[in-house]
Amino acid sequence: MSDQTCHVAATSKGALQRPAPNFRIIAMIIASAMFMEQLDATVLATALPTMARDFGVSAPAMSIALTSYLLSLAIFIPASGRVADRFGSRTVFRTAIGVFILGSVLCAFAPNLTFLVFARLVQGLGGAMMMPVGRLVLMRSVERKNLVSAMSWLLVPALIGPILGPPVGGLIVTYLDWRWIFYINVPIGILGFILVSLFIEDFKGEARGPFDWTGLFLSGISLGSLLFGFEMASRSGEAGLAASLVAVGAMAGIAYLRHARRHPSPILDFSLMRIPSFSASVVAGSLTRITQGAQPFLLPLMLQLGFNLSAASAGAIVIATALGSMTMKAVAPKILRQFGFRNSLIVNGIISTFGYALCAAFRPDWPLPLIFVLLYFCGFFMSFQFTAYNTVAYDEIGRDQMSSATSFYTTFQQLMLSLGICVGALALHGSMLARDHDVPELGDFSVAFIIVTAISITATVWNMRFSNSAGADISGHQVKTTPRKA
Incomplete structure (x- = not known):
């Protein structure tokens, strides 16, 4: 039985089925949302010195705008699959786009660094759900025979986003206000929200045991510490802090592995x-x-x-x-x-x-x-x-x-x-x-x-x-x- 047949069978009996869209349409809708996220992350790095001047802080202090986003990713990515099973992959993916747009607007209106950090946490919540749930939508919407072609379309934004980010950021900072880094996400996100609603079917998985709140906490500590540790290790003079973070991440990871052996449906x-x-x-x-x-x-x-x-x-x-x-x-x-x-x-x-x-x-x-x-x-x-x-x-x-x-x-x-x-x-x-x-x-x-x-x-x-x-x-x-x- 093909994936498409399984998908149709999973819907309620007697429901009127609309024709399945071409797999390229599905792949490009998801790819566009991911491109928005990938581009945003790398464009921001170019604008940090300019933003620091506007906020009246040093440029190094602005690094927290990057790391706060990583923290949000680390905490919520592991939970994305369970959330998609509970509420439906299309619903969660569409909501993730909406949350990312909201976070972008909040970033654009940020009057100071503290508010920007909060807005980046919101943005990260949307991004954490977009990446894995977008891939899940693709896997559940495309027949296996078309999966290679669909996945190759999906991979493009992940590769070109980090490359296009710096020159696009440079152009925005040079000729526009840095807030346009976040404003450009709004029309892209709204279009993606509409297209997801029109072309992507919903799918809910079966719940497999209670939600793993302890695992979510331990994995968040582990992954967040490891990501921050790796990021700090790339800077001069931060070796001690980086080593401490990696050590905390490793210990939390070990604790998670011990916990996962006992839980019926671990978060990872x-x-x-x-x-x-x-x-x-x-x-x-x-x-x-x-x-x-x-x-x-x-x-x-x-x-x-x-x-x-x-x-x-x-x-x-x-x-x-x-x-x-x-x-x-x-x-x-x-x-x-x-x-x-x-x-x-x-x-x-x-x-x-x-x-x-x-x-x-x-x-x-x-x-x-x-x-x-x-x-x-x-x-x-x-x-x-x-x-x-x-x-x-x-x-x-x-x-x-x-x-x-x-x-x-x-x-x-x-x-x-x-x-x-x-x-x-x-x-x-x-x-x-x-x-x-x-x-x-x-x-x-x-x-x-x-x-x-x-x-x-x-x-x-x-x-x-x-x-x-x-x-x-x-x-x-x-x-x-x-x-x-x-």
Whole structure:
């Protein structure tokens, strides 16, 4: 039975069914909401110095505007699946967009830093529900045969948002008021709210035991401390605080694991890691996201500090990776149909990782068009890798586990992207200390790129753990079988 058939059967008997929309429409509606969120997060970082002047505080003090959003994500992402089961995936996704819009408006009207922090917490609540529930809506609305194409459309905003953010933020701060960073979310969000209401069906899962309030508290402490710890570790002079936060996060995580063994329906269900394709995708995808998280941090800095390019020029070059990721969505289904998930992930994983490792060799005397082309292919191959991971992860997940799986997967996705920034920053600072200078030089960026890609290449070991038949009914790949000898 297809996902679409299951979905129709889940609705009330006798209800009049409207024709199912094209999967591309569903994917692009969800992708637009996620793009709004991803763009907002990176645009804000560019505007922090200007906002600090308006609020009469130092620029470093504005970092709490970023970390408060991370805190909200850490607390509420694990609960998203259970909330979607209880109230319906369309209802929660639509509400998440509304909450994000409300948070954006509050941010735009913020008269001081304290109010802005409160508004960012509200925004984070909406964002925490949008990411996993949006993916859950897609998984429940699209037939398995169209899942690869739909997921490739969905992945685009996650890749291009962090890349477009800095140049868009620079333009807004230069030519408009910084409050427009938040105002632009309103029309996008309202349009998304309307389209979700028109095109996306609702689905409620079955309640599986009492809500895990203790688990929500422990996971929030653990994930919030880890995210803040990773973020602080990327700054100079914050090593002690970062280490303390990571230690608190680790202890809370251990406490959560002990609690989860006893609870009938834990907020983060680690029993999902017993499912081969899901566990391999989580681990391999997490290792690969070290590079994906570090790249938007390292590359623009290298182009500005090492190549002496302006922020606008650097942004124009880095956008090549976004163009590459958009091109990928057209060819991903064909590649996976021909070679299958396992072979594609192994080969493409090596190519994509070494592509970003090549950034270590970039120098100012390289022709900029050549760098642009190389980054285009980096974006193409890395986008394909995450499309495959994000799809095959759910190959063996039952419909009753889908909400728990999307919450679990999105939680670790966010955690590892933050860790990637941390690893990139630590590698950069470590090289600067070893070479005894205060300003990063090209050689320091080379060391950082090599370190983050060396970590990500170890994902190959986990890619080899996928079975040859993993996701075969999703990709349409025909697995060759060796006939038995008589």
